[in-house]
Amino acid sequence: MTFHISFRLARSRSPSPRRCQSRSPSPLPLRSCSPGRARLTNAARHARLVARFSEIYTQERLDAQNLLRTYIDDLEMVQRIIYVAAVESFHAAKMAFRQFKMRVRKTLSLTYSGPESLEDTVLDYIVRHEDLYDVQASVNEVIRAMNINPKISFPPEVDFIMISSLIRELCRVAFSMQTLVPPLDIAFGADGELFNESKYRRSYDSDFTAPLVVYHVWPALMENDSIIVKGEAVSKRGGEMRNFFKISNEVPS
Incomplete structure (x- = not known):
């Protein structure tokens, strides 16, 4: 299997979808909050979101992979695209959460005088009003970031908007995960890192004795410093890894 990384910093194809007008400048509706709701429901929401993350891996990810494969023959590139989409979705959702918070x-600090701490009240409000999250703005941010990512390439007729349903679901889950105590996040992954059995499963076409990760298929999910859902990675050795490092050394700084 030959590994190659194509670089395309400028797109000749159709531009990313125009950013929808954000709802963020509008005033927040001060609907009633239930003090302590976020913490009282934390365990149930945690279980639901972890299960949903796994569902996206088994359902939406494969749907996106099958769709991309109709345009891109290289399975590695398709899997790289989906992994980058997952990473960028979490990044965009976390940024949106910080701004929303x-x-x-x-807004609440102007009038709040309840028995709960302001921080708990803020979290309760967000949990009750997650529908105010402008997920489409995050989807657009993800697509823009993917368009300039040097590790992925694709034919001119392919637009990442075709996998926007996957990106949207990832953004929603990632945003909701920030309302947990503690919040959940995906683990950092780098091509060429040592394969960690507690962090990843090997893809079916991996060399199961190879020590290094060639590329990632799906990120691992973390709570604090602990892996709670394994990701998936491809490991190879020998000539294929030498080819990988040759390509990596040619990446412009």
């Missing part, structure tokens, strides 16, 4: 805190 700042707005809520600023």
